[in-house]
Amino acid sequence: MSSLPPDPRLDLGRYSHIVVGAGSAGCTLANRLSADPKNSVLLLEAGGSDRYHWVHIPVGYLYCMGNPRTDWGYATEAEAGLNGRRLAYPRGKVMGGCSSINGMIYMRGQAADYDRWRQLGNAGWGWDDVLPLFLKSENHHALSGPFHSQSGELRVEKQxxxxxxxxxxxxxxxxxxxxxxxxxxxxxxxxxxxFEVTQKAGFRFNAVRAFLAPIRHRKNLRILTQAQAERIRIEEGRATGLDLRLDGRPARAHGEIVLAAGAIGTPQLLQLSGIGPAELLRRHGIDVLLDRPTVGENLQDHxxxxxxxxxxxxxxxxxxxxxxxxxxxxxxxxxxxxxxxxxxxxxxxxxxxxxxxxxxxxxxxxxxxxxxxxxxxxxxxxxxxxxxxxxxLRPESRGSVRITSPDPFAPPAIAPxxxxxxxxxxxxxxxxxxxxxxxxxxxxxxxxxxxxxxxxxxxxxxxxxxxxxxxxxxxxxPVGTARMGADPDAVVDPQLRLRGIAGLRVADCSIMPTIVSGNTHAPAVMIAEKAAEMILADR
CATH class of the missing domain: 3.30.410.40 (Cholesterol Oxidase; domain 2)
Structure with a gap:
């Protein structure tokens, strides 16, 4: 009787939580989830370290966008509304994600944005519900009280x-x-x-400085860079782990998954894993595990x-x-x-x-x-x-993010x-x-x-x-490509659990049912704060 060949993938072990993406949301999640020593957290980032001078000098966004060291280098499809033009579409591929290359503006949006989410059936997501979560992470240079806090991790200063x-x-x-x-x-x-900005003393204050630097000593937190997620492993309707490339080598990790890869990376990984529009998946030779036509749809952008x-x-x-x-x-x-x-x-x-x-x-x-x-x-x-x-601030136009290949390294088609x-x-x-x-x-x-x-x-x-x-x-x-909702067509429910698959949540800007009236870094952190509270409460 012959034995099965050994699994060629490096086994990274079992964790209570695997967070995919070390951007604004992922760094926040890693901090909050690992605060309980009973949890074990694996944080994965496809890019490299943020120890690069242009990440930390504010004007360095000019040298980080379009730079393969820090940016995925995406572009949109040719857009009819832009008279056939294609736009460069920067997305952070570095520790800190987009918080390492963005414009640093700290903006929450308007109360009506979140009240609309609640009115769409997302209980617990109104302005009065989310304001305390903004305050939890904020470290404002001057203000405190009902609208600001000086006790959080994310520094906010004047320019x-x-x-x-x-x-x-x-x-x-x-x-x-x-x-x-x-x-x-x-x-x-x-x-x-x-505009007030996420800076401290004239330097960018990205999500790494805010949420990871103070807690790197935690023994229950493991952070891996150059770790490209390839596929979510799903067994009997439950997400059980992840296949990935670690420094180019095949690897595997086991545990419940929290996707924080952003409005482009999250739907791409779901589709590569067999979760998405069945016709699209079959076209690329991917087995359909869950026919969910709304995965990758509802893309909104400013x-x-x-x-x-x-x-x-x-x-x-x-x-x-x-x-x-x-x-x-x-x-x-x-x-x-x-x-x-x-x-x-x-x-x-x-x-x-x-x-x-x-x-x-x-x-x-x-x-x-x-x-x-x-x-x-x-x-x-x-x-x-x-x-x-x-x-x-509130465009009506809706677009999509769709894979173009079963290869996880192939850029998706981004059509806003x-x-x-x-x-x-x-x-x-x-x-x-x-x-x-x-x-x-x-x-x-x-x-x-x-x-x-x-x-x-x-x-x-x-x-x-x-x-x-x-x-x-x-x-x-970009937001909205894994829409949250109480309706059966929504990708995730108001607790951010993926509909139809257990052990899998999404906690980034892809869950927004409608775009907020402003910049998206602060809302991404807020979404992660709320996700962490719900995950910890469930455990």
Whole structure:
């Protein structure tokens, strides 16, 4: 009687929890789950260490996005709404995930976003339910009380810079009826303010610094980098472990799974494991373990329309960095004071307003920057100018993430389907008009703003919507591809358990039924906080 050949995979052992993805959510989960010494936690990251200087210098996002050391290097499919363009689609492939390469803006969204989740049947996910979870992780530089905390791990500070032209634009917004406010994180964002950021003393404060660095000594936590998940192992309807590549070698781990691989990585891994639309899986030769057509669907993202204006009578970064002396000043300012342009997040001033009075809450957000360029990574323009970017906070368009091969290393097809509805095109044209009204205020007359993107010759709604397709770009907020809901078509239930498979949860931005009105790093941490509470309560 012959024996079976030995399993060629390295056996990493059994854990109470295997967390896939060491990004914003994964680092938070690893911290909270390993706090109980009775648990054993394995945290897996497909990328490498975050010990790279451009991760920690705030302006380093310019050198991390598109860099294979830190970024998956994805791109969207050709988008009809963008007039056939494909967009680079950065996703963090490094410890800290997107918190190591993102814009560092700390933004929770609006209370109405979460109350809508609750109204859709997701009990326990309303604003009053999730606010304490935001507070649990926050370490605010100045505020405490009902809306802020100074006792959490995630440091939130003001940006260390000053631009008079941005002060003028904030006053111009007030002339339009948009008041200056001091805090975007109280539940109603209508107003203008300077973005607060996840930084400490002029350095990026990513999820690794916040949640892993203080607890690396825990003996019940194991962290592996260069660990690419290939397939979830499912036996008799239960997730029992994971097949992966560890430094290129085949390996296996056993335990209950928490997916925190993000709105692209999570549906990709589910589909590779036989969980997803049956037709898609069969097309790629994958055995269908659970026909779930909604896995990878419902993709939502914020599309940013980058209008730009020449100005006079105020300094911008364009001319500051145009000379060797200017660049030397920038470097010295950061070296000596950890301030100035090298400490900048991609956006400094935010303005939330309504594109139309029919909206109950602010539905568009401006990111105003004292610079202009064709796209990030390209040289700045040679003349003084500002960028007045504006995005639709609650787009109607829905897209998808679908595998293109059974090979886990093959990039998935990412199709956000931008500007695919009449409503989104209407908001796009209204957004450009709002930017023009802002720049035409009396407060800005002395700066003589001259629009050069998209161009004053474009006036009709149709022309403006098409122009939006020519100049808009993502601000990297994909969500929704493993939708949470009480309905049987939802991928996960309100406890984040995958419907139809035991021992498997999802805890990242893919679970959002609808996108939040702002940046997604803080919500990702909040989702992980809530997931950890539910997992620990179940155990």
């Amino acid at each position: 260390r810079l000053s631009w008079p032209i941005l002060d003028a634009i904030r006053e111009a917004a007030e002339e339009m009826g948009v008041p200056p406010i001091e805090d975007f994180n109280r539940g109603d964002n209508f107003g203008s303010s300077y 599309l940013q329309i980058r209008t730009a204006f020449r100005i006079e009578g105020a300094r911008t970064l364009n001319e500051w960095q145009a000379t060797l002396w200017g660049k030397a000043q920038i470097g010295l300012q950061y070296a000596l004071k950890r301030s100035g342009p090298m400490a900048m997040a991609p956006s400094q001033l935010g303005i939330f307003m309504k594109s139309d009075p029919r909206f109950e809450t602010a539905n568009i957000e401006f990111h105003v920057q004292p610079l202009s360029l064709d796209r990030f990574g390209q040289p700045l323009d040679a003349f003084p100018a500002i960028t007045v970017s504006v995005c639709n 389907n931008y500007l695919s509805t009449d409503g989104d095109r209407e908001v796009a044209s209204a957004s450009i008009r709002a930017a023009r009204r802002l720049m035409a205020t009396r407060r800005l007359e002395r700066h003589r703003p001259q629009e050069f993107k998209p161009g004053v010759h474009l006036q009709s709604d149709e022309d403006l919507a098409r122009a939006a397709g020519d100049i808009a770009t993502t601000i990297f907020h």
